[in-house]
Amino acid sequence: MSDELDRIRREMHAVLQQPGVRPDDSLQITRRTFIHRSLLFGAASVGQTFAWWPLLNTIDVAHAAEAPFKFAWISDTHLYEKSLNTRFVDKVVRAVQEVQAMDPPADFLIFGGDLAQLGKIEELELGVDLLKDLTIKKYYIPGEHDWYLDMGKKWGELFGQPNWTFDHKGVRFIGLDTVSRGPDYWTVKKMTPEERMGHMATLDGTVAGAWAGVGRDQLDWMQKILADWDKSKPIVIFSHNPLYEYYPPWNFWVRDWREVNEVLKPYTKVTNIHGHVHQVLYNEIGSMRSIGMLATSWPWPYAPEGVPKLTKPMIRADPGDHFDGVGWETVNVNAEDKVDVEYIMWGRKEVFVQSDPDSSLSQPEKLRPRMADNMWPY
């Protein structure tokens, strides 16, 4: 696995990291920390978590917008039915309250997928119910956990077309569906919908394979909707999976990242914001920058290899505090031509590691893929 990853990574660098190619020459990353006013709101509504100071860490990314605005991102809520688990419900409630309390308000919310844990109607409807308290405009893209019980039927009824585009104050926004084009592993094995979903819902499973992809049809669609867009004007693309190759065994990638890059190459100000990884991530490939977002549910550890060099890792979470290592984000597009992503991590003074012992990456590990899910009685 490791050799194969090495090979692909070398190829990715050779193809994409042409000398001088950067997302934006005015790019800068800074970290600003300040106490968010939503704290006061959160402190009043959620009783017991131990630390109340989620300082906001900001990534400043330069580009040109017509007018300043901000929007919010929530993803990876992984809701179970309330009877099984209220922990994840509490965290959605908190995120929703904090986004609702933003002042000035966010222009809109992006929900980045994995609303449900096992794709059940009750889970998806619970999500809709919890997000109802948020009165700003909401846009949804699907995650794999939302999709593979009924192949997106309920999700489609609730949220409509999984890919979409709109323009807002000089920025073209695109939502992609990177989950629905997985290879069919279920028909031959005559799996029930629940079994199919079970494999898909196991991040380190080996049965569902390389399910994350954009697909030729959607790439063509993206090319078409970008045809009239000025090459130097900003584009923000939302996807559940990162649009590059980080760690394929966990689908921390899209398998057709090369083709994605082909479509986006002419555009100089592309920002990809993605979920699925449940962790702080930053990368640049070709002319695109890519930013990974926190889950509200639980943090995934960094993969044993492939963490982008440009990523400043987040702290390793305290497993005894389920408000740690998770949260939501605001994205500001401001008058000084910046896009700022603020990680709002509950229960933390510092989102980013300050020294080696704070980082799970300081403990090198070699891992083997699991095998029990391939010893299936089919």
Add this chain to the structure above:
Amino acid sequence: MTIRATFLGTLCRPSFVVAIAAVAIFVGPTSAHKAPHTPEQLKQYEDVLMEEVRKGDLLFHGDAATAKQMGVVLSTTGMACAMCHPMASDTHPQSYPKFQVETSKFATLRDMINWCIEKPNQGEKIEIDSEAMKALEAYIAWSNSGSVLVPGKH
């Protein structure tokens, strides 16, 4: 996380039972070290390990049938070990024994497994030398094969 009721059939598959019984006969203490190892013996040792790894993998991934068969309740929240530790990542078996921050005690991997079962998973902690504990340990260690021993590393 995944409910695999159908797996019970495999657990009881006669071939596994026979394989383990056979090992018990061929690999008894009286025959140990008195003759060179045969490839068959080595295969049997490996099979014993891999059966533990397989059971541990299923427990670790929240397989309800395996947990039921082994009489353990590792979680009541819908969370499984693998949801925070895909491929047993971030378990760092190579760093034990060590001072465990969560419990403020010098701990073994088995102590930490029980802490995770009790606290984040809100399950019922298991006997330190139980079959389920050995299987979980086998899976975690096997998944991290190749990592270098660094006892005490935080």
